[in-house]
Amino acid sequence: MSKFDQIRPFYDSEVNEAICSALHHPMMKALMSFAFPEDENGEWKKQLAKTYSIRDFQIKFIYPAVQKVLEKSSEGLTTSGFEKLEKHTPYLFISNHRDIILDTSLLNVSLYDHGLVMTASAIGDNLVQKSFLHTLSRLNRNFLVQRGLPPRELLESSRLMSEYVNQLILHENRSVWIAQREGRTKDGNDATHPGVLKMLAMGAGDENIMCYFKNLKIVPISISYEYDPTDVLKMPMLMAQANDEVYVKERNEDFNTLLSGIMGQKKRIHIHIGDVLESELDEITEKFDNPNKQIQALAQVLDDAILSSYKLWPTNFIAYDMLNDSSEFADKYTAQEKSLFERRLEMRIDTENKVLRKGILDMYANPVVNKLKYNNAI
Incomplete structure (x- = not known):
């Protein structure tokens, strides 16, 4: 046994057996159905069963899944x-x-x-x-x-x-x-x-x-x-x-x-x-x-x-201005972007709760606060 066995990934020699053991798990089906929605015949199962290395698994299955995540949620x-x-x-x-x-x-x-x-x-x-x-x-x-x-x-x-x-x-x-x-x-x-x-x-x-x-x-x-x-x-x-x-x-x-x-x-x-x-x-x-x-x-x-x-987005500048009741960075976002951000907050938290409101605004505003420490970084 290797001393790293308790923490390491699979060796390539172990990959196929691991894949076959998880092939029929409901979460594997959900993952592959998400990554390959057009594959109604379960062709992914055949391809997975013929996968023998981490690199192949990442390139053929995880890569398309991540691309689909980007497409659906970003x-x-x-x-x-x-x-x-x-x-x-x-x-x-x-x-x-x-x-x-x-x-x-x-x-x-x-x-x-x-x-x-x-x-x-x-x-x-x-x-x-x-x-x-x-x-x-x-x-x-x-x-x-x-x-x-x-x-x-x-x-x-x-x-x-x-x-x-x-x-x-x-x-x-x-x-x-x-x-x-x-x-x-x-x-x-x-x-x-x-x-x-x-x-x-x-x-x-x-x-x-x-x-x-x-x-x-x-x-x-x-x-x-x-x-x-x-x-x-x-x-x-x-x-x-x-x-x-x-x-x-x-x-x-x-x-x-x-x-x-x-x-x-x-x-x-x-x-x-x-x-x-x-x-x-x-x-x-x-x-x-x-x-x-x-x-x-x-x-x-x-x-x-x-x-x-760190790449700052309109949401960061909006949160900073909302937190400080200012328009210091108003040139970094549009009225529509601010309206969407405010609407998002209203839908996700009780904005009357001042501690909660400040907490979520801090989360978005702090990257601006931190970046202001560096001359000409913004």
């Missing part, structure tokens, strides 16, 4: 920066995190379209409690981040993950995607958690941390959705935090959020690929001897790259 995906990446070169993509499934699915679609190495992607084990979802995630080259562990087990899990990331990038020539923090951003404030970087740094061994990170080829990514399809679903947690209460998830909450993220309306979506971090890491090494300070400095570099390149 006004399109745009990208920038992919031309800077080299073919056949693996990278460590560190990204802000908006949607459980789509962030990485859209990235992989874009990487494939540009002829680049697709990623192995970190996903919380809380999201794949159902056996079918666990199988599907492994078929889609996800590896598990183990959540809710006691301190000693968490340390061992972090060490295992760091070794696996090292294995993928430096030995298997496979790019890796990981979110800049645990879980999705709930309030629109994208910030890199130093703990993620400390986990990754465990793979350095005796090597200088910043030199190790240079070898991993860190690339910051910013992804933005004009409408967050799960905005209202994030409100209970934010309300609990505002009231200083402990938030307890409802049964199946993660699964419902997953489905809402996929099928909910997103309007326009943009992914920006930043520059590979190189000179920034040299500067950190020169400036700081202390590893903790180096990690903090790297977190700031990532934040600067992600926030300054």
Whole structure:
């Protein structure tokens, strides 16, 4: 047994057996009927049964499914920066995190379209409690981040993950995607958690941390959705935090959020690929001897790259002006766009509830607040 067996995706040698075991699951039928609505005879079953690699599964089945999601629930995906990446070169993509499934699915679609190495992607084990979802995630080259562990087990899990990331990038020539923090951003404030970087740094061994990170080829990514399809679903947690209460998830909450993220309306979506971090890491090494300070400095570099390149939409500017009772950014949206946004709020929340209203407006406005910190970024 490999020491990575508890967290890794399937090997290609295991793919066909896994597919055949899930072939008749109702959720597989629903997924394939959605991806191939014109296939009334179930031809997809025959094609799936002849699939023997993750790459084939992703290209022949997940790729069309994601295209169908874009068609049904968005006004399109745009990208920038992919031309800077080299073919056949693996990278460590560190990204802000908006949607459980789509962030990485859209990235992989874009990487494939540009002829680049697709990623192995970190996903919380809380999201794949159902056996079918666990199988599907492994078929889609996800590896598990183990959540809710006691301190000693968490340390061992972090060490295992760091070794696996090292294995993928430096030995298997496979790019890796990981979110800049645990879980999705709930309030629109994208910030890199130093703990993620400390986990990754465990793979350095005796090597200088910043030199190790240079070898991993860190690339910051910013992804933005004009409408967050799960905005209202994030409100209970934010309300609990505002009231200083402990938030307890409802049964199946993660699964419902997953489905809402996929099928909910997103309007326009943009992914920006930043520059590979190189000179920034040299500067950190020169400036700081202390590893903790180096990690903090790297977190700031990532934040600067992600926030300054974040694509702002009319919804962000509308929310900022509504929150501040101003017309500062009135030139960034039309009266119709503002009316649609206000109507959306009225349909989804009780706008008389001031805390709830402020919470959802903050979620959309905070990217503007954050971007204002960078001169000429807007």
